[in-house]
Amino acid sequence: xxxxxxxxxxxxxxxxxxxxxxxxxxxxxxxxxxxxxxxxxxxxxxxxxxxxxxxxxxxxxxxxxxxxxxxxxxxxxxxxxxxxxxxxxxxxxxxxxxxxxxxxxxxxxxxxxxxxxxxxxxxxxxxxxxxxxxxxxxxxxxxxxxxxxxxxxxxxxxxxxxxxxxxxxxxxxxxxxxxxxxxxxxxxxxxxxxxxxxxxxxxxxxxxxxxxxxxxxxxxxxxxxxxxxxxxxxxxxxxxxxxxxxxxxxxxxxxxxxxxxxxxxxxxxxxxxxxxxxxxxxxxxxxxxxxxxxxxxxxxxxxxxxxxxxxxxxxxxxxxxxxxxxxxxxxxxxxxxxxxxxxxxxxxxxxxxxxxxxxxxxxxxxxxxxxxxxxxxxxxxxxxxxxxxxxxxxxxxxxxxxxxxxxxxxxxxxxxxxxxxxxxxxxxxxxxxxxxxxxxxxxxxxxxxxxxxxxxxxxxxxxxxxxxxxxxxxxxxxxxxxxxxxxxxxxxxxxxxxx
Numbered sequence: 193x194x195x196x197x198x199x200x201x202x203x204x205x206x207x208x209x210x211x212x213x214x215x216x217x218x219x220x221x222x223x224x225x226x227x228x229x230x231x232x233x234x235x236x237x238x239x240x241x242x243x244x245x246x247x248x249x250x251x252x253x254x255x256x257x258x259x260x261x262x263x264x265x266x267x268x269x270x271x272x273x274x275x276x277x278x279x280x281x282x283x284x285x286x287x288x289x290x291x292x293x294x295x296x297x298x299x300x301x302x303x304x305x306x307x308x309x310x311x312x313x314x315x316x317x318x319x320x321x322x323x324x325x326x327x328x329x330x331x332x333x334x335x336x337x338x339x340x341x342x343x344x345x346x347x348x349x350x351x352x353x354x355x356x357x358x359x360x361x362x363x364x365x366x367x368x369x370x371x372x373x374x375x376x377x378x379x380x381x382x383x384x385x386x387x388x389x390x391x392x393x394x395x396x397x398x399x400x401x402x403x404x405x406x407x408x409x410x411x412x413x414x415x416x417x418x419x420x421x422x423x424x425x426x427x428x429x430x431x432x433x434x435x436x437x438x439x440x441x442x443x444x445x446x447x448x449x450x451x452x453x454x455x456x457x458x459x460x461x462x463x464x465x466x467x468x469x470x471x472x473x474x475x476x477x478x479x480x481x482x483x484x485x486x487x488x489x490x491x492x493x494x495x496x497x498x499x500x501x502x503x504x505x506x507x508x509x510x511x512x513x514x515x516x517x518x519x520x521x522x523x524x525x526x527x528x529x530x531x532x533x534x535x536x537x538x539x540x541x542x543x544x545x546x547x548x549x550x551x552x553x554x555x556x557x558x559x560x561x562x563x564x565x566x567x568x569x570x571x572x573x574x575x576x577x578x579x580x581x582x583x584x585x586x587x588x589x590x591x592x593x594x595x596x597x598x599x600x601x602x603x604x605x606x607x608x609x610x611x612x613x614x615x616x617x618x619x620x621x622x623x624x625x626x627x628x629x630x631x632x633x634x635x636x637x638x639x640x641x642x643x644x645x646x647x648x649x650x651x652x653x654x655x656x657x658x659x660x661x662x663x664x665x666x667x668x669x670x671x672x673x674x675x676x677x678x679x680x681x682x683x684x685x686x687x688x689x690x691x
Contacts, residue, residue, distance in 0.1 A: 197240040199503070200249065201261045205295045206272035206308065207235030207459045211449035213258070214457060218443050220252035228436040232502040233320075233540070234269040234305070235459040259301075267301045273309040273316040275458035275466050279427045280414045285331040286310045290355060297359040304341065304366050305539070308358070311335075314411045316461055317541035318574045319346060323362050326406060328352055335406050336361075338384065341369065341377050342537050344576040347384025348406075354398035364391045411543065411573050412527055413497045416464060418489040419475065421641055421669065426470040428478060430489060431496060435463050435508060441485040448477050461541065462496065494518050497529040499540045506553050507532040510546070510587075517591040523598060527605075529573050530594075543573040544597060546590070549583070561587050565594065571601050634660050634678040636668045643678060 202217060209217075217237060221229060224245040230238045241249050246262075253260050261267060274291045277283050291308060307321035311328065318326055324337040336349035353361055368390050369376040376382055416429040430437075449457065449467065452474045458466040470478065482489065495515045500507040510532055518525065531542025534553060549562040563585045569577035585593050634643040643649060643666075648656040652669055660666075666675040 196243040198243060198246050199263050200239055200241055201232070201265060202237040202253075202258060203267065203269040204235055204237060204459055205270050205298075206291050207269075207275050208272070208291075208456050209459070210456055211446045211454065213256075215443060215446040215450070216256040217253070217258055218439050218446065220249055220256060220258075222439045222443070223252060224249035226439055228438050229442065230435045230437065230503070231459045231463050231465060232269070233461050233463065233499065235271050235275075235461065236269040237459075238502060266303060268303070268305040270295065270298070270302065270306045270308065271316065271321070271461065272307075273313055275460055276313060276315050276414075276416075277310070279420065279422050279466070279468060280315060281310075281313050283310050283312065283327070284329065286327045290332070294355055294358050297356060298362075299359065300363055302362060302366060304362070304369070306362055308334075311406065311408060314409055315414060315416070318408060319576060320461075320539045320541050323365060325353065325358055326408075328406075329404070330400060332356075333400050334358065335402070338365070338387070339539075339576070340379070340382050340384075343378060343380075343382065345379075345382050345384075346576060347382070347387070348402075350385075350388060350402065351399035352402055354400075357397045360395065361391070361397055364394050368394065408574060410527065411529070413493075413529055415493055416460065416462065416466070416496065417491060419470075419478070424472065425468075426472060426475060428467045428470060428489075429464055430467075430487060431462065431464040431491060433491065433495070433512065435500075437465070438485060441481070441487065444481045444485070448474075448481060452477065462499075492519055494523060494525040497525060499529065499531040499542050501532070501534060501538050501540065504532075504534060506548075507534055513587075514546075514591055514594065518595075521591075521595060523595055524602065525598060528571065528598060528601060541573055543568050543571040543601075544594065545578065546594070558587060563587070563590055565590070565597060567597060567601075571604075632680055635681050636673050637677050637679055641668050 200221075218229070221239055221241070224241045226239050226241055226249075228239065232238050272291050272295075274288055277287070294308065304322035305320070307316070307318070307324045309316045309318055309324070309326055311326050318324060319337060319339055322339050322341055324339065325334040326337065328335055330352060332355040333352040334355065336353050338347045338349065339345065340347070365387070368387060372390070376387055417431050419426050419428050445457070445467070449455070452471060454467060454469050456468075458468065460466060481487075492515075495518075498511050498515070500511055511530075514530075528543050529541065531540035531545045533540055533545060533547045545566045545568075547564045547566060549564055550556055550560075562583075564583045565581045565585055566578045567581055568575040569579065581597050582593050633645070635641070643660055645659055646656060648654040648658050649669060652666065654663060654666075660678070663675065666678075667673065668677070
């Protein structure tokens with residue numbers, strides 16, 4: 193007898209959740225017999241609960257004032273890029289308080305996907321939402337790009353949007369779109385200026401003119417796993433190959449956060465979690481929990497740059513199959529990311545897309561399994577222009593086809609004139625002074641921690657000015673990798689892993 197299970201989805205606005213709130217969610221799930229939860233592409237918590245335990249779960253979640261959806265996805269989570277602020281980059285003005293002020297002003301539950309992201313990062317996608325707010329260089333003002341529902345039609349809002357207007361403007365746009373579906377919803381052609389006129393007539397919004405076109409940095413996915421140093425603290429990234437986080441493990445994580453006064457946890461669009469603000473003296477507590485639950489935190493980079501639809505076992509199995517081959521073939525995938533699509537219009541983020549050509553994947557015969565391989569314009573994962581590379585590819589041919597496409601990407605990189613038409617080009621950065629350009633340091637190939645002879649290593653009690661060559665039995669202060677894992681690099685070419 194097959195027991196019915198219900199899908200539970202809990203939004204974590206902005207991908208931020210306090211340790212106490214997450215613990216209450218997990219406690220309610222555990223009482224209902226849930227052993228594992230997942231984190232979705234839009235930074236939400238997802239899990240299944242048995243039918244006979246559903247009432248218990250509902251009562252506990254309602255008592256804890258936690259909103260949830262059952263077997264539905266009517267209200268997508270609002271995502272934000274705050275999870276990586278301070279650890280991968282430093283925002284000019286877009287800090288935690290700005291995100292939280294905006295999120296607190298939402299007095300309705302959106303049915304359109306809303307993204308709030310900084311323009312100086314590439315970890316979070318820019319255009320996977322329907323309403324994509326991207327921070328501008330002007331404090332508290334945002335670009336807005338609308339991707340109309342069930343389409344890849346993108347419309348650039350003709351003015352910058354003020355932070356405090358984002359909730360009310362989002363509400364006005366959503367109301368207008370749903371009231372005029374024949375014009376703006378799942379249509380082959382849409383006039384964005386018509387929507388702009390209708391929305392502007394419905395309310396007064398603070399705006400600024402767009403004086404500078406949006407330019408986004410080239411895509412580079414930072415390594416987001418393991419312990420990493422920033423300032424005088426650590427952050428920890430945790431990814432699970434099967435996407436499953438045990439409730440018992442996450443409850444222990446919450447307990448340590450509460451014990452050590454780490455206020456929040458963060459989910460990411462890569463279905464991982466990030467814990468920021470870990471004191472160096474508390475590292476041992478975290479190691480104990482990772483060991484207790486057998487958590488591995490050093491997966492290969494070419495395994496971390498994949499997007500798979502939520503709750504898609506077929507896509508996950510295919511990803512793991514391809515990653516194994518990539519590892520065996522030692523395939524370079526730096527600056528690329530991959531998406532596996534089994535359903536149309538899922539809005540996944542990827543520069544290379546593997547799309548199934550069959551609609552029904554249940555019990556599919558491997559002999560008839562076929563895929564289409566595509567890439568975005570100029571391999572820009574934020575582009576919505578797709579170019580078909582090859583169709584009718586069998587599973588046996590798929591890895592070779594993808595490797596060929598990866599090689600094509602690097603060939604194009606070596607011929608800049610072929611890439612000159614990129615949708616977004618990184619602005620030139622003034623060169624460093626000559627004496628800095630030739631400065632050599634040593635960088636851990638696993639977590640990107642740097643040993644600079646000028647500063648030494650206080651944690652390992654190595655004095656400033658100590659040459660790296662004379663240090664015996666050295667280990668990385670962040671991930672404990674041995675000395676031989678440190679590579680000599682020029683200061684100006686450092687791989688960015690931490691700030």
